Amino acid sequence: GVDSRHADQQVRGAVVLPNGTGKNVRVIAIAKGDAAKAAEAAGAQEVGDDDLIAKIAGGYLDFDVLVTTPDMMGRVGRLGKVLGPRGLMPNPKAGTVTPDVGKAVTDAKAGKIEYRLDKQNIIHVPIGKASFGAEKLMTNLDTVLDAIAKAKPAAAKGQYFKSATVATTMGPGVRVATNKYGV
Template identity: 45%
Template sequence: MKKLTKKMILIKNKTDSKKNYHIDESLLLLKKFSTKKFNESIDVSIHLGIDSKKSEQNIRGYTLLPHGIGRIIKVAVFAKSEKHVKEAVSAGADFIGLEDLVEKIKNKVINFDIVIATPETMKIVGKLGTILGPRGLMPNPKLGTVTENIFKTVKNAKIGQIRYRNDKNGIIHASIGKINFLEKSIKENLYALLISLNKAKPSQSKGIYIKKIVLSTTMGAGLKIDQSTLH
């Protein structure tokens, strides 16, 4: 069980865990209780009405947040052809390679947030399955990270495209900005994610699809959101 910090306890004492907060009120409270020591992330947990035990109902996808997530994203690209290498360089990829990149990742020489690969390089990337898989970083066509369009994919990753997948409890976890973002920007990022999730709704999912939305900061407790205030 996650240990409660002093800040979490403070927020719990100052808020109502049973209440569904207006989106605007929740953002004001999160900002009020945010630490001054560093720029915390704004995180969202979205409980979906899916049966995660059934593979056809599991959700995975990606969407471009209009205001990014407030930090620099480091991208590693596996590319073989001269065309794809040039695209990766032009788009601002941080690391580009093949076997040499495999060795750097194995030896923990580099730090990165996302791995993108062309289809022809996947046999090489497959050697990193035990390293990338547990971290959710293995390139996947469904997540748009196995692609021929290297330039666009890298560019989107650098400016704020996030990838998501539900956990075993059917919950999507994502960062949608920083505490110093304008409330309007945080809301627009959240809306972009919700629109993407609604488009990804499996036909087998019955009843309420988006069951609960909780916003929190890196060091803070969560606030449930009244979905009727999201528009």
């Protein structure tokens, strides 16, 4: 029920799924000093600063999430042409540019997902694997729909959720009632 062409009607954010996504996420961190130690302790695959930036500029893209501190964003910004098209560019709204790098790494590994409105006003979001079972999938779905409902822009008019459908990768879609989210 929003129009993606208007800047004041963008729906975007990130949420940590209580049961994870079922994927092993490879996280790297660009940080210095204490933040680098915290990222390493949290389980980042690789931690560095200028050396890691040079490595990424040289073509290293063997990771799923890039986390950095605000003071390093000036240097990471130069990688925009490499990271931007792949959706790997760190972003404060997604929680990947933060002074608390350790927590960001932990969240990413725990199953933090980003949701964002596309040009057709649709949000595509993974909520888990079919092998999770109904209870875990329902908990994840509730968490995602609650987060999207809370992200409702003030400029949005009329019915916010038009419809919601859950589907396996290659399976048929099943409609979900969204009236309990009150928007």
